[in-house]
Amino acid sequence: MTPIAPLQQTLITIFMCGDVMLGRGIDQVMPHPSDPIIYESYVKDARRYVQIAEDANGPISRPVPLDYIWGHAFDILNADTIDLRLINLETSVTTSDNYWRGKGINYRMHPKNIPALKEVQIDVVSLANNHVLDWGFAGLEESIKSLNENEIATVGAGDNLEQAQSPAIFEMQGKGRVLVFASGSTDSGVPLRWAATESEPGVNLIEDFSRATVQRIRAQIQAIKRPNDIVILSLHWGGNWGFSIPSEHQEFAHALVDEAFVDVVHGHSSHHIKAIEIYQGKLIVYGSGDLITDYEGIGGHESYRGDLGLLYFAAINPSTGMLAQLRMLPSQMKNFRLTAPSPKDVSWILDTLNREGKKLGTHVESDGKYLQLVWE
DSSP states (O other), rough: OOOOOSTTTTOOOEEEEEEEOOOOOHHHHHOOOOOOOOOOOOOOOOHHOOOOOOOOOOOOSSSOOTGGGGGGGGGHTTOOTEEOOOOOOOOEOOOOOOOTTTTTOOOEEEEGGHHHHTTTTOEEEEEESSSSTTHHHHHHHEEEEEHHHTTTTEEEOOOOOOHHHOOOEEEEEEEEEEEEEEEEEEETTOGGBOOOSSSSSOOOOOOOHHHHHHHHHHHHTTTTOOOOOEEEEEEEEESOOSSSHHHHHHHHHHHHHHHHHSEEEEEEEEESBBEEEEEEEEEEEOOOOOEEEETTTSSSSSOTTEEEEEEEEEEOOOOTTHHHEEEEEEEEETTTTOOOEOHHHHHHHHHHHHHHGGGGGGEEEEEEEEEEEEEE
């Protein structure tokens, strides 16, 4: 695979993607599967999701190598032209059996499978989502501890509110710093009970998209930000399905840029890609979609093509925080690994981004391998 080519030495290139869900069925094919018992209404054994995927696309040899899930993206993600790698980790990482009762879906991956993330040098994961506490507060504590022991930074959740609000700070030699913050909103399904407090663990929760919320975020960033720092807010918001962008989401994203020093809004929660906007030169990804999940073969919502994902490579000017280039690698989840989509499927991604992006002044062009964003 051809790696992402650098534009200038001073630009900072950041890899981002949406949901990476390495629990449940994915966890079961890895070298260290968790106890397969789950507590869903119809499925009681996580291995059932492996069977559903195999029924759809053929057998998956077990256990798979740790690099298996990354498939055709492996070499690209390991390119030395990428400065920072950020994902939304949509699962608890724990051996806890104390599942969150009444939630209905409980994802977990075994801590010994974390090296799968190290295979592509993941630097930081957002935990501000609606699955990080699926196995209780003990599960959250173990998740953070296990990831940190593997030298993967965590943002968006912590032992208390101060930790949950704190950014991961990365110094890019000769280029500058990147600050990564993360929040999860109630409209993405994060329960109110999961909110971190001054003395209790939990998620950095956003209850509304009001001006007061913007000002709180501004104060958190202002206390840490230095001149020329790039600020990323990884934000779990909105529902799972639908291309429409709520007006309150757009207004909130604009206010984050205008008032709260945010340079990149990294949105996720939707199970499919959504429109991209460049506002005041700053990147807003409203929904980066699923990347790795065990949803393969599950019926429903096929028109949204949740099996098709994107890997986002954003080149940012650290002196302004403005986007210089956004390239995206199309991908398809098949046999529990990332594969290159067919030309027809790439065309679907292209057409979808252009249809939805037209409202926001963006469109996408293809160079045969990557998609590149063009904006007004």
